[in-house]
Amino acid sequence: xxxxGRMARVQPxxxxxxxxxxxxxxxxxxxxxxxxxxxxxxFGEIETRVVEPVERLAGDxxxxxxxxxxxxxxxxxxxxxxxxxxLHFDLxxxxxxxxxxxxxxxxxxxxxxxxxxxxxxxxxxxxxxxxFYQADIDVVGRDRLPEHLEAxxxxxxxxxxxxxxxxxxxxxxxxxGLVEGFYRGVGIVDVAGALRSVDKLDKIGxxxxxxxxxxxxxxxxxxxxxxxxxxxxxxxSSFVDLVxxxxxxxxxxxxxxxxxxxxxxxxxxxxxxxxxxxxxxxECAIADLRIARGLDYYTGAVYETLxxxxxxxxxxxxxxxxxxxxxxxxxxxxxxxxxxSRLVSxxxxxxxxxxxxxxxxxxxxxxxxxxxxxxxxxxxxxxRARGIPTEVxxxxxxxxxQIQYADRRGIPFxxxxxxxxxxxxxxEVKDIRSGEQTPADADAWAPPTxxxxxxxxxx
Amino acid sequence: xxxxGRMARVQPxxxxxxxxxxxxxxxxxxxxxxxxxxxxxxFGEIETRVVEPVERLAGDxxxxxxxxxxxxxxxxxxxxxxxxxxLHFDLxxxxxxxxxxxxxxxxxxxxxxxxxxxxxxxxxxxxxxxxFYQADIDVVGRDRLPEHLEAxxxxxxxxxxxxxxxxxxxxxxxxxGLVEGFYRGVGIVDVAGALRSVDKLDKIGxxxxxxxxxxxxxxxxxxxxxxxxxxxxxxxSSFVDLVxxxxxxxxxxxxxxxxxxxxxxxxxxxxxxxxxxxxxxxECAIADLRIARGLDYYTGAVYETLxxxxxxxxxxxxxxxxxxxxxxxxxxxxxxxxxxSRLVSxxxxxxxxxxxxxxxxxxxxxxxxxxxxxxxxxxxxxxRARGIPTEVxxxxxxxxxQIQYADRRGIPFxxxxxxxxxxxxxxEVKDIRSGEQTPADADAWAPPTxxxxxxxxxx
Numbered sequence: 001x002x003x004x005g006r007m008a009r010v011q012p013x014x015x016x017x018x019x020x021x022x023x024x025x026x027x028x029x030x031x032x033x034x035x036x037x038x039x040x041x042x043f044g045e046i047e048t049r050v051v052e053p054v055e056r057l058a059g060d061x062x063x064x065x066x067x068x069x070x071x072x073x074x075x076x077x078x079x080x081x082x083x084x085x086x087l088h089f090d091l092x093x094x095x096x097x098x099x100x101x102x103x104x105x106x107x108x109x110x111x112x113x114x115x116x117x118x119x120x121x122x123x124x125x126x127x128x129x130x131x132f133y134q135a136d137i138d139v140v141g142r143d144r145l146p147e148h149l150e151a152x153x154x155x156x157x158x159x160x161x162x163x164x165x166x167x168x169x170x171x172x173x174x175x176x177g178l179v180e181g182f183y184r185g186v187g188i189v190d191v192a193g194a195l196r197s198v199d200k201l202d203k204i205g206x207x208x209x210x211x212x213x214x215x216x217x218x219x220x221x222x223x224x225x226x227x228x229x230x231x232x233x234x235x236x237s238s239f240v241d242l243v244x245x246x247x248x249x250x251x252x253x254x255x256x257x258x259x260x261x262x263x264x265x266x267x268x269x270x271x272x273x274x275x276x277x278x279x280x281x282x283e284c285a286i287a288d289l290r291i292a293r294g295l296d297y298y299t300g301a302v303y304e305t306l307x308x309x310x311x312x313x314x315x316x317x318x319x320x321x322x323x324x325x326x327x328x329x330x331x332x333x334x335x336x337x338x339x340x341s342r343l344v345s346x347x348x349x350x351x352x353x354x355x356x357x358x359x360x361x362x363x364x365x366x367x368x369x370x371x372x373x374x375x376x377x378x379x380x381x382x383x384r385a386r387g388i389p390t391e392v393x394x395x396x397x398x399x400x401x402q403i404q405y406a407d408r409r410g411i412p413f414x415x416x417x418x419x420x421x422x423x424x425x426x427x428e429v430k431d432i433r434s435g436e437q438t439p440a441d442a443d444a445w446a447p448p449t450x451x452x453x454x455x456x457x458x459x
Numbered sequence: 460x461x462x463x464g465r466m467a468r469v470q471p472x473x474x475x476x477x478x479x480x481x482x483x484x485x486x487x488x489x490x491x492x493x494x495x496x497x498x499x500x501x502f503g504e505i506e507t508r509v510v511e512p513v514e515r516l517a518g519d520x521x522x523x524x525x526x527x528x529x530x531x532x533x534x535x536x537x538x539x540x541x542x543x544x545x546l547h548f549d550l551x552x553x554x555x556x557x558x559x560x561x562x563x564x565x566x567x568x569x570x571x572x573x574x575x576x577x578x579x580x581x582x583x584x585x586x587x588x589x590x591f592y593q594a595d596i597d598v599v600g601r602d603r604l605p606e607h608l609e610a611x612x613x614x615x616x617x618x619x620x621x622x623x624x625x626x627x628x629x630x631x632x633x634x635x636g637l638v639e640g641f642y643r644g645v646g647i648v649d650v651a652g653a654l655r656s657v658d659k660l661d662k663i664g665x666x667x668x669x670x671x672x673x674x675x676x677x678x679x680x681x682x683x684x685x686x687x688x689x690x691x692x693x694x695x696s697s698f699v700d701l702v703x704x705x706x707x708x709x710x711x712x713x714x715x716x717x718x719x720x721x722x723x724x725x726x727x728x729x730x731x732x733x734x735x736x737x738x739x740x741x742e743c744a745i746a747d748l749r750i751a752r753g754l755d756y757y758t759g760a761v762y763e764t765l766x767x768x769x770x771x772x773x774x775x776x777x778x779x780x781x782x783x784x785x786x787x788x789x790x791x792x793x794x795x796x797x798x799x800s801r802l803v804s805x806x807x808x809x810x811x812x813x814x815x816x817x818x819x820x821x822x823x824x825x826x827x828x829x830x831x832x833x834x835x836x837x838x839x840x841x842x843r844a845r846g847i848p849t850e851v852x853x854x855x856x857x858x859x860x861q862i863q864y865a866d867r868r869g870i871p872f873x874x875x876x877x878x879x880x881x882x883x884x885x886x887e888v889k890d891i892r893s894g895e896q897t898p899a900d901a902d903a904w905a906p907p908t909x910x911x912x913x914x915x916x917x918x
Binding site for chain 2: 021
């Protein structure tokens with residue numbers, strides 16, 4: 001605008017990714033694909049406002065420590081009376097508030113998906129995004145939620161990931177009841193604290209976890225047992241025998257009947273889950289007793305997802321079952337969340353997907369001279385009427401220059417209008433890649449299907 | 460999550476609209492329609508981060524007085540060294556920065572669209588949104604920009620609006636050069652100041668404008684002349700004779716040759732614009748010499764758009780031509796912006812559009828008993844494989860209850876699997892609106908096209 005006078009040269013903001021138009025086509029494709037798969041499985045979309053009262057955002061998770069607060073720059077006394085607001089750092093907290101606020105208007109179980117940006121003020125040097133898209137699905141019941149929905153959300157997400165230009169994804173599944181029952185069985189009192197330590201296994205290794213748990217007063221035998229549990233991983237329900245044998249050989253405390261029942265119910269539930277996911281999406285699911293998820297509120301299935309060959313990304317799709325979405329209780333649910341921007345960033349960075357061209361238009365209609373621009377526009381409109389994205393050349397330069405204009409943008413076809421009186425809808429169309437030029441009628445010609453719109457090409 | 464204990468009952472935040480899933484379908488339809496029309500005309504999409512340095516956002520517009528600043532809640536010294544950031548209040552400022560930052564990688568003229576939320580901390584009691592979607596198109600050239608693009612952006616926007624479930628839109632067009640030339644001709648020195656006063660004509664009336672201009676030292680004769688200019692409105696280029704006659708009868712100052720030339724060039728340009736828009740979209744455009752637009756940076760065409768029968772909304776789609784998008788100059792452009800959320804809010808509030816159902820799924824596959832759930836899932840997957848959005852009943856209640864479940868959500872069809880051994884893909888499908896029930900094969904049956912996905916129904 002020039003309205004602020006000359007400024008210092010602009011600098012990208014670390015952690016706030018922006019794509020070129022060609023890259024944005026990949027991101028838009030990912031979002032559209034997720035929307036299609038979620039809708040096909042009967043999930044409806046909502047969007048929530050991006051701000052929540054700060055006291056609703058505050059909590060124990062790492063993300064809640066990195067809240068961006070917002071306030072009006074030119075605040076007056078009115079502003080001072082308003083609630084302090086922050087940008088949401090995930091889509092679960094706003095979804096919980098949405099359900100609480102609209103509970104009288106929603107039908108339960110409520111199946112929703114939500115694809116929006118979230119913000120976390122993480123240190124930029126960690127190479128993590130501060131602004132990124134998440135895509136969440138959740139099913140929330142009223143008072144009860146059937147266990148088979150734990151498999152359903154995993155299957156929907158597995159299919160969504162399979163529909164994207166990505167290598168195979170493996171879902172690592174666990175059950176919070178199984179783990180809690182076992183931990184209680186070996187005498188651990190602060191189960192949540194122990195889970196948070198085990199959740200760091202990848203980062204700090206068994207030695208680090210041992211040290212942490214020792215510091216929390218956990219006995220060496222118990223630490224040994226829970227590290228043995230965390231090492232169990234099977235591609236099917238055969239883990240059940242392994243965990244039961246482990247229980248039998250572990251230092252179980254007196255009076256652990258209730259813990260044992262919780263452990264067994266969790267093992268049964270996880271076995272059903274792993275088999276159900278693999279039945280629907282073969283070789284997708286793994287029972288992985290290491291999966292802890294740092295968040296306190298999970299009570300059943302917990303999920304993480306690794307991408308083959310891109311394990312360094314960490315989990316690209318995580319979630320779990322929780323007892324209640326809202327503070328008052330009564331809304332049990334299960335959900336999973338995809339970190340869309342990190343996936344898109346990897347797709348682009350690793351060449352997993354590119355758009356076949358940078359612009360939507362398949363055709364540039366050349367302009368013979370400015371007096372005959374209307375003829376070119378009429379041809380373009382006939383093409384558009386049949387769904388063919390078309391641009392009219394912005395100038396009436398020599399045809400060679402107009403071809404160059406198309407070439408630089410990746411527009412595959414250039415249409416040359418009939419000379420004549422400038423009212424004809426006929427002309428010649430040139431595929432500027434092959435050089436082939438053929439007569440064409442604006443009411444009949446169409447580009448080959450693969451050239452109609454930019455395609456997403458797998459790398 | 461229950462993680463924060465029981466809280467006060469949640470309250471909607473004034474100015475931050477949220478839709479139900481059924482309403483969101485209307486908003487998503489609007490956004491998808493805009494994206495389609497823009498792409499069909501050769502505009503490519505970008506998204507920009509939602510934050511900009513505050514000093515880039517600051518300026519003279521009303522919007523820039525209502526910036527939301529953001530900062531990390533738990534700021535450390537690192538945060539103190541970071542630039543102060545604010546949420547963007549429009550899509551022009553970030554687009555300008557994007558072009559400046561990526562100028563070496565973009566092809567000019569650069570045609571882009573952008574559909575994102577923006578934030579303005581306006582007083583909620585004014586009934587205006589603080590968070591809302593905008594949809595912008597701009598074409599930005601390098602050093603030059605042909606005038607015919609002023610017509611093209613208007614035509615694209617007129618077609619986009621015509622594709623939405625709205626009554627007819629009328630575009631009110633003016634030309635900044637015409638107005639400036641005239642104002643200078645009658646001796647006004649502070650043209651921008653006078654424009655800002657005339658821009659309030661609708662709000663404060665001719666008396667209010669007269670008072671303001673008088674206060675700015677404008678002569679009574681000049682005020683009379685510019686109010687006469689503002690009263691001219693024609694549905695075609697016939698305004699040219701009227702403004703020329705007005706010039707001839709106005710108190711023109713000495714040595715106004717340059718002003719006269721600017722005035723005449725502007726009039727010619729506006730005449731071409733009005734005729735071109737009406738040729739492409741009949742009866743859409745009106746030359747309206749009252750249109751001023753408060754923003755300083757417009758230099759050619761300026762646009763406002765009123766919706767028939769909903770003039771109280773004010774302009775739903777505005778913009779103009781500007782000399783340079785960026786501070787250093789050299790990037791002339793033209794663009795228009797639709798206030799999407801206000802439009803959607805009106806569509807919903809006035810019943811202009813509703814979704815035919817609240818959920819994406821066309822079919823609920825009933826479950827005979829939990830042992831045969833897999834058979835129902837197999838049927839659902841066959842339907843989904845052919846693009847039919849389907850849900851499997853979450854419970855195996857009596858069929859009457861399962862039909863009720865579908866009915867409450869607006870799912871039109873319920874599929875009853877064949878009893879038998881639970882592996883059959885046959886069954887019966889019931890249209891629960893008519894009660895008609897027919898045998899069906901999961902590999903062949905499809906709902907009528909109009910029931911496949913939720914439709915947007917015009918009110």
